[in-house]
Amino acid sequence: MRTSANAAPESVLIVDDEPSLRTILSFIVQRVGAVPVVAPDAATARQLAAKHTFACALIDKNLPGENGLDFLKWLRSVQPGCNALIVTAYGNVDSAIEALRLGAFDYLLKPFEVDALEHRLKLALQQYRMRQEHERMQAMLVQADRLASLGLLAAGVVHEVNTPLAYILSNLDWIDEELPSLRKALEGQKHAGKELASLAERMAGLESTMRDIREGAERVRHIARDVKAFARDPGDASQLVDLREVLDAALKMALVHIRYRARVVRDYQDVPLVLANEARLAQVFLNLVVNAAQAIPEDGGDHEIRVRLWTGPNGEACAEVGDTGMGIPAENMAHLFEPFFTTKPSGEGTGLGLFICKSIVESFEGTITVDSRPGVGTTFRLSLPPHVRSSRATRPAEPVVSAAVS
Ligand SMILES: Nc1ncnc2c1ncn2[C@@H]1O[C@H](COP(=O)(O)OP(=O)(O)OP(=O)(O)O)[C@@H](O)[C@H]1O
Ligand SMILES: [Mg+2]
Known part of the structure; x- marks a missing residue:
């Protein structure tokens, strides 16, 4: 039996002031394949629950100091996934309803039958595992959808990138042809006024082509950046x-x-x-x-x-x-x-x-x-839900804008 530290995800918290009951409950927890972590009072249990995640909890309703139901309420707020069973010798319908209203998974009267408690603990653990599995599958589906969207994007990206690439390449071809003949002209000419003017014109053509190439390359860079931002694993940070x-x-x-x-x-x-x-x-x-x-x-x-x-x-x-x-x-x-x-x-x-x-x-x-x-x-x-409950815009309000995407 462990009394503290390093509770694995499949741990069960036992909060009971009677040592003999803690022993019996620990035994039952071990029988269902989980790890018991015991506390004699709510204060100790709070310290444990602040540090470790529990799949289930077995809580005595009448604890010294803080009442078991108050502890249950706190536990539900810090570990909503933990299935809590209230165990008490002083049960009545009202307190059972109160426990369930506070989010207890179940309610058991002392003296209890070991088999009955074991059965209900098993159900509580099963439900915990199913919820964990559900959350895991949900996360996988979100990831799968992101990958599917990425596939969809990839088709779009190929289309988007191909157009600027085509004109980058054809312009490069043209520069390839133009530069040697320009060099030849510069070397061979006597630079008469008319010839110089024609050379200047060709140089201007070359410069404007270079600008087009730069623009095309910039577009490719932007597209790549957008896709990269989307493809990055967003993690869960808000x-x-x-x-x-x-x-x-x-x-x-x-x-x-x-x-x-x-x-x-x-x-x-x-x-x-x-x-x-x-x-x-x-x-x-x-x-x-x-x-x-x-x-x-x-x-x-x-x-x-x-x-x-x-x-x-x-x-x-x-x-x-x-x-x-x-x-x-x-x-x-x-x-x-x-x-x-x-x-x-x-x-x-x-x-x-x-x-x-x-x-x-x-x-x-x-x-x-x-x-x-x-x-x-x-x-x-x-x-x-808004982060700040006000209708202030993050940027100045603009009039209704109607525009085509470009
Ligand atoms: N804007 C819409 N107009 C008409 N039908 C729509 C619209 N949005 C969704 N649907 C209908 O809802 C169905 C489910 O949409 P959902 O986005 O979940 O899946 P999908 O688009 O079919 O596939 P994918 O998983 O690739 O998104 C679509 O197949 C379509 O019949
Ligand atoms: Mg869709």
């Missing part, structure tokens, strides 16, 4: 995020999907900063913007993707991505946020985009909703 910048970055990255289908109309009003992970939010907006573009036929029609930012009535940051695409049939609306729901041909859509968007937005305590009318268009709306 920072203050300006939604305007995130939305602009997502639009820029999705440009190749939007360009021949729709105009982008921006309506950025005052919006508070939010505490979130910038790369994750970029992933959300990129998914929404690419979905919007994919819902619009490439028929040269007059289509729009509208992006809006504003402050909600309770000071929240609101964002909208709307399109004039094909809309969503009523029977699909309930399934949009389910994993692997897609109407796209295999190879084009995995059906993870919106599922991931929802889990990212919810991880920042936000919400995402959708409105759609078949044949008219679709609008996804996000709401995120």
